[in-house]
Amino acid sequence: MPETHPHKSAANTKSSTARRFTLRPPGETPKPTIRKNSRAAAVQTMSENYLVVTDHETLHLACDQLRQAEAIGADCETTELDPHDGDLRLLQLSVPNQTFIFDFHKLPPNPDTYRPVKLLLEDTRRKVISHNSKFEQKWLKHKLGIELQTIFDTQLAGTLIDYSVSHNLENTAKKYLNLTLDKSLQTSNWQGELSEEQLQYAARDAQVLIPLREAMIPHLVQNGLVRVAQLEFEAVAVLADIELNGIFIDREMWASHLALVLHQHEIISRELQQILAAGARQTTLFGETDINLNSHPQILSALKQMGVPLESATRENVLLPLKDEYPVVAKLLDYRGVEKNVSGYGQNWLDSIKISTDRVHPDFTQIGAPTGRTSCSNPNVQQVPTTKEYRQCFRAPAGRSLVITDYSQIELRILAQLSQDPGLLHAFRSGADLHRMTASHVFNVPPDQVAKEQRDFAKRLNFGVVYGIGAQRLSNMTGTPLEEAEATLTKYFATYRQLDEHLRAAAQDAVNNRSCRTMSGRLVRYNFDPSDRQAVSSVRRQGRNAPIQGTGADIFKRSLRLVYDALRGTSAQIVNIIHDEIVVECGQDDAQAISEIVSAKMTEAATEYITDVPMLAEPAICKEWVKG
């Protein structure tokens, strides 16, 4: 946890052992890459004071000295971005008066050599500061078996304080220390003999971290972000682990489904081209050549010429009502479906499988949304279609199982907690079916006589409310007239009056405060022009939604850490996370026990925030990523 009163480091006074080090004479130090200003001067002086560690004895001495500090700045230089692909070249560890650069190309490869480093960095009494700590954690864990325990991540801290700007080390040092860093050597060659400039650069990136943390702590404290910072810091190790683990994909299964889709794509493309050519060839601007089926302007103009009543959009929901009357529209929808599969879920996924692990290793952005949700890319394993053909390709390797656990209706339960609406509270406490109950009220029928369509309608209504749905959208969504949609919403909020009041207040607070908070204290800011009505209503909707979505993210991140800790030493590893779902892979004989641990820990995390509604995490043991 970032301390409110950072105390002076014990390492401010040089230990006697330090004298034995041969420090580089100042004359040999290259021109500093840091420009002068008042605060830069201190860091610049320090950056001359570094020592490259290339032997076992010096390593011990370095660790002795570093041990005296309460916080250590840590940074890595590597030959690749992914630990599976390259070498950890340097580890720079910095305390206020000294920086050590461990050169792993020169140090003996014996793992025992690094034991003092492991003891040093895994000691929970000492905070390890880094910028984008996930990177350091992945490399240290994969290459040296070191797991950082107590961290301060200056990038995450910066993001919590202000989501709206990017937080690379350069920006962050400028903002908090008014320090201008030159990052041009970041992508230099860290393979061979390193220049003085490179070593200087490496040392400086670690040295800046301690003053940076001290400059950030008051901002965290003043903004009430200490709890959420701790929450985020504790989740880093989990995301690092998930990225390292990767998730197994059955290549052959994926490829065989892809072959099928490619075949369909070919057929449907030809059919669509034929329909279009017959109906619109004479009048298209594109002469005899085929229309590019992926070009919206070309498709739009062709459809218009064929008499399809369209404005400017050709989205699915616009086309859907037209598909029965116009075969070309139906064919286009078919085409869009296969095209999406080919372009989004085809060869690109096979290409992203890492040869050395047979898995995909995505990148997670820990605070990927201002609400605190994590985002994912390269590839985005949070957007795999839920259809069986795709999900079954994500399966447990031989002898292992998947334990898939997700929260049951977490956002609606959070909404019940936040609003304290008696109807919602009662529904969840009694274990009643909320959607059925809502339908019962909205349609004025006894709960046991609610029809399936009515329940489905109520379900969409309940979820729509979380997003701040309006009558217009509800009308479009459900195909009911606007007046009826308005009446439905009126009825809905008459049923859940306290919910209505809560959401109105949340919307107004977001506008008045230009911000809102989640239950961990996470701050979501809004910058908008109060005279812009559209902007104001947008902020109102965000203000209703962000505390709900964001508290979901808080709970989920807490659960990640609890689950991760509880699974340590077992056969289980987390392989994917999707906002309210954790996918764990484990030995098949352990699956039952693991599933109980995971759901217990997820429930425990939720209960730390949600006290008035039962929180359920439902596990399933599967061979494939398909629940049930």
Added chain:
DNA sequence: GTGAAGGGCCAC
């Protein structure tokens, strides 16, 4: 050639 912008659509 490169990159932003817009449309569309996948997930929760």
Added chain:
DNA sequence: AAACGTGGCCCTTCAC
């Protein structure tokens, strides 16, 4: 701009 929130990825178009 479907006045329902949060993302990422793919494709085309268009400006530089």
